[in-house]
Amino acid sequence: MRLEGKVAVITGGGSGIGAATAEAFTREGARVVIADIDAAAGESVAKALRAAGGTIDFLEADASGQADLERVIGFATSTHGRLDVLHNNHVSFEAGRIGDLTWDGLRRSLDVGLVSYWYATKLALEPMLAQGRGSIVNTASVSGLAGDFGLGAYNMLKAGVVNLSRVTGIEYARKGVRCNAVCPGPIGTPPIDRLHDAAPATWEAIREAIPMGRYGRAEEIAAAVLFLASDESSFVTGTHLVADGGLWAHSGMPPIGGLGPDF
Numbered sequence: 051m052r053l054e055g056k057v058a059v060i061t062g063g064g065s066g067i068g069a070a071t072a073e074a075f076t077r078e079g080a081r082v083v084i085a086d087i088d089a090a091a092g093e094s095v096a097k098a099l100r101a102a103g104g105t106i107d108f109l110e111a112d113a114s115g116q117a118d119l120e121r122v123i124g125f126a127t128s129t130h131g132r133l134d135v136l137h138n139n140h141v142s143f144e145a146g147r148i149g150d151l152t153w154d155g156l157r158r159s160l161d162v163g164l165v166s167y168w169y170a171t172k173l174a175l176e177p178m179l180a181q182g183r184g185s186i187v188n189t190a191s192v193s194g195l196a197g198d199f200g201l202g203a204y205n206m207l208k209a210g211v212v213n214l215s216r217v218t219g220i221e222y223a224r225k226g227v228r229c230n231a232v233c234p235g236p237i238g239t240p241p242i243d244r245l246h247d248a249a250p251a252t253w254e255a256i257r258e259a260i261p262m263g264r265y266g267r268a269e270e271i272a273a274a275v276l277f278l279a280s281d282e283s284s285f286v287t288g289t290h291l292v293a294d295g296g297l298w299a300h301s302g303m304p305p306i307g308g309l310g311p312d313f
């Protein structure tokens with residue numbers, strides 16, 4: 051098993067990519083602690099994975115709060131005596147054009163989506179440096195690599211997550227701790243499903259803009275996170291892995307002479 055004997059913390063593990071990662075990690079032998087602000091969702095993921103034979107605990111926590119993050123990392127290290135993997139994954143943010151964002155909304159977005167990733171990283175570094183090994187995997191996005199209309203706060207915080215991953219990767223490279231980001235494109239998780247249902251034409255156009263012609267599945271991102279978390283990526287640090295069906299590779303130009311992806 052690829053994470054045998056390892057201990058992992060996943061924030062936002064109650065749904066979508068975090069829940070799929072919890073499934074992949076427990077399947078591969080890790081002892082997992084998931085934290086989520088949504089108690090019912092987190093409990094239900096933990097219950098299902100425990101029934102499937104996994105070792106997993108759920109903690110209700112607001113991963114954007116200092117005290118809650120300290121409680122989550124502290125629980126993992128005191129319960130299991132070590133911490134090998136941190137997957138920072140939760141998010142919430144204010145939507146709107148740059149000129150319409152609010153002071154409080156943007157600051158809250160950056161606190162939840164970026165500052166808390168840094169703080170969880172800082173907390174995880176202590177046991178990881180003592181062990182001389184560890185892997186931190188941050189969920190960024192292709193939205194951290196380019197801009198999206200109306201998602202400026204998200205673009206800013208995810209760009210920060212990409213660069214947090216770089217600097218953490220280089221600073222601790224000689225201490226056995228690696229740090230990388232995964233950059234998903236649109237993935238069929240509950241928030242995207244809800245947006246699709248609210249504006250099907252828009253989301254069909256987004257699907258069509260993806261060279262593969264489909265959204266990704268949470269399991270496909272969990273597979274990328276698993277690779278970065280495991281020793282299979284032992285020479286990979288300070289970088290980002292794009293998993294987006296080809297979206298970010300496209301310049302945005304419409305097909306010339308009808309030579310589009312369908313043929």
Ligand SMILES: NC(=O)c1ccc[n+]([C@@H]2O[C@H](COP(=O)([O-])OP(=O)(O)OC[C@H]3O[C@@H](n4cnc5c(N)ncnc54)[C@H](O)[C@@H]3O)[C@@H](O)[C@H]2O)c1
Binds near residue numbers: 064085162192238241
């Ligand atoms: N779904 C996509 O298309 C997509 C694309 C690129 C990046 N991402 C990123 O993937 C990550 C997971 O997204 P998802 O689509 O799986 O969403 P999701 O809503 O299915 O899961 C996110 C989970 O995070 C939890 N959460 C939110 N705020 C929290 C907080 N303060 N503390 C603890 N838990 C909190 C939610 O309760 C939820 O269970 C996010 O960072 C998101 O930006 C998603």
